[in-house]
Amino acid sequence: MIVVACGLLLLVLLVYVFYPERHVEAQRQKTRLEYLHERKDVLYENLRDLNFEYRAGKFVQDDYAAQQADLENEAAEVMAEIELLEAQPTR
């Protein structure tokens, strides 16, 4: 009985592991463009955060303006690089 149980466990698991799969997920490296889009999303989220905190009265005008300018500059740089990469012909 125990031998049958052990054999059955072995068989089922081996079949599961080595049964040929038709569709295998490709493992591809994340591109610079994908990274930049992620970065853009983060910067937009930071801007939304800043905007909300300012409306909530957490920062004075000067702090808000300085931080907004920094974030917008960073976002502009990212957007420029995205446009540059998207304009390049895909191989």
Place this chain on the structure above:
Amino acid sequence: MPTFGSFALLLSLALCAYTLLAGIVALRQLATGAQGQISPERLAETARRSGIASFVATTAAAFALVWAAFNNDFSVAYILHHSNRALPGAYKFAALWSGQEGSLLLWAWLLSCYGFVLRLRHKVDVKLTAYASTILAGIQVFFLLLLNFAAPPFSLVGGAVPQDGFGLNPLLQYPEMVIHPPMLYLGYVGFAVPFAFALGALMMRYPGEKWIHITRRWTMITWLFLTCGIFLGAHWAYSVLGWGGYWGWDPVENASLMPWLTGTAFLHSVMMQEKRGMMKTWNVWLIFSTFMLAIFGTLLTRSGLVSSVHAFAQSSIGSWFWGFLIVVLSVCLFTFIMNRDHLKAENKLESLVSRESSFLFNNLVLLAACFTVLWGTLFPVLSEYVQGNKVTVSGPFYNRVAVPIGIFLLFLTGIGPLLAWRSASFKSIRKNFILPCIAWFVTAVVLISCGVHPWDIFTTNEQGSFYAFWAISIGAMVVTAISAEFLRGAGVIARHTGQNIFAAIVQLTRRNTRRYGGYIVHFGVVVIFIGISGQAFNRQVTQELDFKQSVSIGPYRVECASYSQDSNPNYDTEYALLDVYRGDKKVTQLAPEQRFYTASQQPQTMVANHSTLAWDLYVIYAGKNPDTGRPIIKIFLNPLVAWIWIGVGIIVFGTGVALFPNMTAAFAASRSRAAAPSTAIVQGGD
């Protein structure tokens, strides 16, 4: 069943070894572009499936051990030593983790569970998950090697099989012990997942911080399990060990605290990496250290390196763990050195007065606390090695060093959210700090007028009042800061949607569950600190009580109604029935007892506790006076203890909120449009 269990463990080892080796080959081929007989993607897929299959095999092994416990199979040495026929069912189940071999099996099984979920969810990022899965398989291989060759749980008893087992350690026969170790292990083991992702991301030079986003929930859940495990352990110690306290700075308690401290630091500092691309090296080493400390904690409990009420018997597996730690550290160091240029920060710290610097301070303080605990835990071992005699480090050392660190940490908890990212001007600081400072001042005045005098530390060397004063007053400051955060945010939503403030608070929390869930967790931490500060005002009395005799402590009078003895198949017991009066009104009856377990021939104190929000009336039956035959009753009046457990409940709730996904922008927009025509700010929101 033992044969089946042993076979399942061996099979699991083979499957994990395949996951590791095939994973390495496939990832190597993908990195170099080399091709074998089968494509690297197919090879990686079989490795992934093998990892999933190892979960089934390890589950089968764990099931075999539980089956043996429930069927009183005393031919298995582990069951013989950790169970007996009269043991209640729940404790038979708990026998799985009550000994060295069983608890290692639980480690391996939980690791395989985490691996199972990780490998099922591989589509979130196929390549990164393949790296993480391979690293996790390496950790699994180590534990399965231990289980198959160093600490096999299915070893058979030589000679005739005894009719009954030796029973479970009486200290473990308590309801919390059915849940505390699995919780703690879920925490320890769970840190393997963010560790595997961090190491994998570094190995593959993963661009961006998405790996943090992928592991965020894993880390939070793991942290929550470890938190619950630590506090369940504290509650168990409070209820079972019978010394009136919940934390004794025992080496094994410390072992669980260290990864918790670095894990907490990691949870905070990754936010800087996500938001600003900073502290990448720091974060990677924090999670590496957290995992290594979890392994080190396991080593402390099992090697006999330190003596503790919680430790397993001394064994030779310590050398296995040392070897594993050296391998892990070497792999981490090698990977870091080869890829350190990938961890270059995208931004610099611009000001010392900013959210970033508060996170940095928070991290430094948490690490200082971790180092203090590590130093105190290892000092007896080091002193014995250097001087030849063991110098034990006890509570006073930790109270002098760790408690001030904890209070400073509480202070940072309050000020961090009030500071802006990048830099905060004096005007902003003044604006945000006025209310919390007023709260601190008012609370300080109230405490002093109630007789809590922090200056007593200079005249009577009384530290308790000093620490309680600062913990409670800073706690009030933090609560005010958190409340202000909620009210400010809710005010914006209320103005734009017309909702009442409570509905607005709910909506605010749902929009940014991570941030506001985090604030709720901070609130829970404050409540815990307030509960702990009650310790400064503990009182105790020990008295022999005859029938109808009574003793007074605080507002209570405890009267002995009777004392007797009883017996059942599992244990013999002596107990006293004590009526508790407040004024003339009887509030409850307590029955502290002392048990003597038949199978293990060990005594055990069962504490009786009347817990209220103000204090715990904690009563111990300390045995009978052999001359008079009367029971000796020890009574503690411990203020505010209940708030510690309430604080943990708040932390669980807060973490649950933080784990919940944010309300989607689209959903929020539709709700806002329905509520009000002009909602641009709220949609942009947080």
